[in-house]
Amino acid sequence: MPLEHHPLHREFPEFKTQLHTLLSSNGHFARLVEEYEELDKRIYEAESGRVAMDEMLLLGLKMQRVSLKDELADFLSSA
Template identity: 40%
Template sequence: MSHVPHELHEEFPDAADALHALKTTNAHFTRLADNYHAVNREIHRIETQVAPASDEALEELKKQRLHLKDEIAAMLAAA
């Protein structure tokens, strides 16, 4: 199990400029990015045993993070 946080700038290292541009100009993208960061933070807290959670809850959060990442990737590709 990896305890490395999956920050957007690490997930999309070649898209730093597009990430910044979308965050500052697209409210929907900003909400997606904020939700991604919140879910990602919670996963990291669970994986590092700062916050307790069941395996099922952790898996659900990971699925949520993946869905958000897919949406963000699609928006970056279209930008």
């Protein structure tokens, strides 16, 4: 399976307009997006072998990313 990032615009293509609007108008949403992007970057670096990371820590980061993605999806669907 190829290694890839999980950017929100690709995860939620149906919410492109809402994503742009919330990023510019909602500080809390913008902070959650930053946190999601940072987690995605850390996960990618560990999976690519650029950064050594314990499997349990990596799993924990993936679970955090999923949780954030769910929270962001709630924001987007209610916008």
